[in-house]
Structures are given as C-alpha cells and as structure tokens.
Amino acid sequence: QILQDEGIAHPILLGYREQIQKLVEEHGLDIEGCTIIDPREEEAREEKYAKAFYAKRQRKGTTLKDAYRVMRDRNAFGAMMVEFGEADALVSGLTKDYPKTILPSLQIIGMAEGVKRVAGMYIIMNKKGSFFFSDCTVNVDPTKEELTEIIGLTARGVKFFDIDPRVAVLSYSNFGSSKGEIPEKTREAVRMAKQRFPDLVIDGEIQANVAFDTDLQKEIYPFSALSEQGANTLIFPNLAAANISYKLLMEIGGAEAIGPILLGMKKPVHILQLGSTIRQIVNMAAIAVVDAQLHEQNDHL
Numbered sequence: 001q002i003l004q005d006e007g008i009a010h011p012i013l014l015g016y017r018e019q020i021q022k023l024v025e026e027h028g029l030d031i032e033g034c035t036i037i038d039p040r041e042e043e044a045r046e047e048k049y050a051k052a053f054y055a056k057r058q059r060k061g062t063t064l065k066d067a068y069r070v071m072r073d074r075n076a077f078g079a080m081m082v083e084f085g086e087a088d089a090l091v092s093g094l095t096k097d098y099p100k101t102i103l104p105s106l107q108i109i110g111m112a113e114g115v116k117r118v119a120g121m122y123i124i125m126n127k128k129g130s131f132f133f134s135d136c137t138v139n140v141d142p143t144k145e146e147l148t149e150i151i152g153l154t155a156r157g158v159k160f161f162d163i164d165p166r167v168a169v170l171s172y173s174n175f176g177s178s179k180g181e182i183p184e185k186t187r188e189a190v191r192m193a194k195q196r197f198p199d200l201v202i203d204g205e206i207q208a209n210v211a212f213d214t215d216l217q218k219e220i221y222p223f224s225a226l227s228e229q230g231a232n233t234l235i236f237p238n239l240a241a242a243n244i245s246y247k248l249l250m251e252i253g254g255a256e257a258i259g260p261i262l263l264g265m266k267k268p269v270h271i272l273q274l275g276s277t278i279r280q281i282v283n284m285a286a287i288a289v290v291d292a293q294l295h296e297q298n299d300h301l
Contacts, residue, residue, distance in 0.1 A: 001029050001030070001031060002278070002282050003282060003285055004031060004033045004034055008282070008285060008286050008289060009285055009286075009288075009289050010033070010034070010035070011031070011033075011034045011035070011285075012034070012035045012036075012037060012081070012087055013031070013034055013035065013036045013037070014037050014039070014074050014077065014078050014081075015036075015038065015074060016038055016040070017036055017038040017041070020036055021036075037081075039071070039072060039074060039077045040072075042077075045077075045080075046068065046071050046072075046077075048084075049071045049076075049077065049080040049084075050064065050067040050068040050070075050071045051064070051067070052080065052083070052084075053067040053070055053071065053076070053080070053107075053108065054066075054067040056107065056108065057107060070104070073104060074092070075090075075092050075096070075100070075101050075103075075104045075105070076104035076107075076108065078090045078092060079104045079105045079107075079108040079109055079269065080108055082105075082109060082267050082268070082269065083108050083109050083267070088268065088288075088289075088292035088295075088296075089267075089268035089269070089270070089288035089289065089291060089292040090105065090268070090269045090270070090288075091270050091271075091272065091281070091284055091285050091288050092271060092272065093271040093272035093273070093274065093276075094272050094274070094275070094276055094281070095274070096274070097274065098120075098137055098260075098271055098274070101271050102118075102138070102262070102269075102271055105265065105269040106118070109265060109266050109267050109269060110265075110266050111264050111265060111266060112264055112265060112266045113266070115149075115153070115264040116146075116149055117138070117139060117142075117146060117149055117150070117264065118138055118153070118262055118263060118264035118265060119134050119135035119137075119138055119139060119149075119150045119153050119154060119262075119263045119264060120134070120135055120136050120137030120138050120259065120260035120261070120262055120263070120271070121133065121134040121135070121136070121153075121154055121157050121158075121259060121260060121261045121263055122134075122136050122246050122257050122258065122259035122260055122261070123161075123257065123258040123259055123261070124246060124249055124250075124255050124256075124257055125255060125256045125257075125258070126249070126253065126254065126255040126256070129232070130163075130232070131231075131232055131233070131234065132154065132157070132158050132165070132232065132233040132234065133234050133236070133242055133245065133246050134150060134153075134154040134157070134233070134234070134235055134236070134242070134263070135150050135154075135235075135236065135239065135242060136236070136239070136242040136243050136246050136259070136260055137239070137243070137260045137262075137271070138239070139238075139239060140238065140239045140240075141238045141239070142237075142238065143185070144185045144186075144188040144189045144192065145192070147169070147185065147186065147189035147235065147237070148189050148192040148193050148196060150235060151167060151169065151189065151193045151197070151200075151202065151235055152193070152196065152197055153263040153264050154167070154233060154235060154263065155167060155197060155200055155233070156263070157261060157263045158232075158233050160290075160291075160294070163232065164201070165200065165201065165232065165233040166201045166202075166225075166226055166229055166230065166231050166232045166233060167193075167200060167201065167202040167203075167204075167231065167233045167234075167235060168202075168203060168204055168206050168208075168211035168226055168231035168233070168234055168235070169186045169189055169190050169193075169202065169203070169204030169205060169206065169235045169237075170186065170204065170205070170206060170207070170208050170211065170234055170235065170236055170237060170241070171183045171186045171187075171204065171205035171206065171207065171237055172207065173205050173207070174205070174206055174207050174210055174220075174221065175205065175206065175221060175224075176205075182205075182237045182238075183205045185237060186204050186205035186235075186237050187204065187205045189204075189235075190202060190203060190204045190205065201225050201226070202225060203224045203225040203226050204235075206224070206226070208234065208245075211226060211230065211231040211234065212230045212231060213230070214226070214227055214228065214229065214230045217230075257273075257280075258280065258283045258284070258287070259273075259284075260273070261284075261287060267295060268288050268291040268292045268295055270284050270287060270288045270291070272284055
C-alpha cells in the first residue's frame with residue numbers, strides 16, 4: 001500500500017490470490033494499482049519458465065519434470081519474471097530462510113559479468129551516522145581471494161548510495177599485533193585489494209574499535225589510511241562475525257538496519273530478513289527500484 005500510495009514502485013504481488021485478497025479485506029487496503037499474479041493460474045508462463053529453467057539446468061541434474069516443480073516456488077517464479085523482463089526487480093524472503101530464497105535467483109539470473117560470488121551488505125544507522133557491514137549473509141568463511149572480491153563488491157555497493165567508502169577489513173589484530181589465520185587472511189586480502197583497487201581508501205587488518213578511533217590511529221598507527229576520517233565500511237573476516245555484529249547492534253545498540261542488500265547479481269534481486277517490518281520492506285523495495293533504474297541505464301550505455 002505504501003509503495004503504491006507514495007509512487008515508489010508498481011508492486012506486483014506474487015502469491016495465492018485468495019490469501020492476498022483476504023489480507024486486503026482484513027486491513028481495508030486499496031491496491032487497485034497493484035498487479036496480483038497467482039502462479040497456479042499462469043499455465044503459459046509456467047510452461048515457458050519451466051522450459052527455460054530446464055535449458056539452464058539440464059546438465060546439472062535437473063529434469064523437465066523437476067523444472068515444472070521448481071516453478072511452483074514463488075522465488076523461482078519471481079526470478080524468472082525478472083529474467084524475462086516481466087518485472088524489474090525481485091524482493092523476497094519475508095517468510096523463508098535466506099539460503100532457500102537466494103538459491104533460485106542464483107540459478108536463474110546468476111551473477112553479474114566478472115563477478116565470482118555475491119555478498120550481502122547491511123546499512124547500519126545510529127546516532128553516529130550510517131555504516132556499511134559486509135558480508136553478513138552469504139559467504140561462511142571466505143578465502144583471502146574471496147574476501148578481496150567481497151571488498152570490491154562492497155565498495156561498489158557503497159558508491160551506489162553516493163558515498164565514498166572508507167574500508168576497514170576487521171580482525172582481532174591491529175597490523176600484525178597478533179598471529180593467526182584470520183589476521184593473516186585479512187592482511188593478505190587488504191594487500192590484494194590495494195593492488196586491484198588502487199583508488200580505494202582501505203586498511204587492515206584492524207580491530208573494530210580502532211577502525212573508528214582516529215586519535216588512537218594517529219598516535220599509534222599514523223600510517224593507516226583510515227587515520228584521518230575513520231572507517232564507514234566494515235568487511236568482516238567471516239559470516240559468523242558479521243552476522244553476530246549487526247544483530248547485536250540492532251538488538252542492544254538500538255541501531256536500525258537496512259538490508260541485506262545483495263551485491264553482485266546480474267539483475268536486481270534483494271532478500272529481506274526473515275520477519276522484516278513494514279518499514280524494512282518499503283526501504284528494501286525503494287533500494288530495488290533505484291537498483292533497477294541503474295541497471296536499465298547501464299543496459300542502454
């Protein structure tokens with residue numbers, strides 16, 4: 001209703017028609033401007049999508065019968081709508097776990113050209129400002145090469161919001177102060193990222209508090225690229241650290257989180273947190289709209 005009333009998007013509601021209409025009646029909504037699509041009523045689309053999915057996955061163990069079954073899943077059906085240009089973006093995930101939601105989009109739409117993996121970024125907003133956390137949703141224990149890829153994706157994601165990223169690659173160590181697998185991995189990722197992205201303001205391995213404390217950096221680590229303004233973009237060494245950090249900030253620190261914003265897809269796909277609020281859904285849909293507009297501009301360049 002908000003998306004329609006505020007002119008943010010033309011919503012396409014994908015699901016069981018009776019359930020949607022029941023919710024509309026219960027809440028006194030007026031969604032005449034929205035399109036409702038019930039996959040069970042879309043025999044022609046189902047056939048087209050199933051054949052297309054089969055063509056993509058037939059050499060990966062999928063039969064045509066499997067493809068028809070997959071198209072009964074709304075996430076797969078919605079991803080096919082985006083793939084065929086019948087929708088500009090997909091927003092999903094409210095009632096399903098993240099891995100189950102993202103998999104059909106990876107299989108159907110796939111990653112952008114030159115991208116080897118996707119990542120999930122959150123915007124964390126509190127009284128100190130807005131900060132970007134990555135990767136919070138996808139990569140469980142990335143290698144140094146994968147971490148370098150995540151750094152590049154995240155930097156582009158931050159620039160999407162017209163903000164210059166200042167990237168801290170986090171660890172429990174500051175510039176070699178402690179030994180271990182994580183400090184070594186993050187240190188190497190920073191070295192590789194500096195070579196691949198020479199204009200990017202980045203440093204690490206660095207502890208989270210030090211990444212923000214410019215006075216401490218100037219006193220002890222004056223060589224740090226973050227010593228003047230501090231970090232606004234945090235790259236975590238693994239999924240556990242990232243996921244725990246943003247959720248603690250939300251629940252205890254009183255921060256508001258927008259995301260996860262999925263980075264690296266060929267077309268706009270964004271996955272909601274399980275049980276997202278109305279405001280979070282609207283924010284994510286608004287991001288998806290801008291993402292779709294940028295994709296359209298790039299396609300015409």
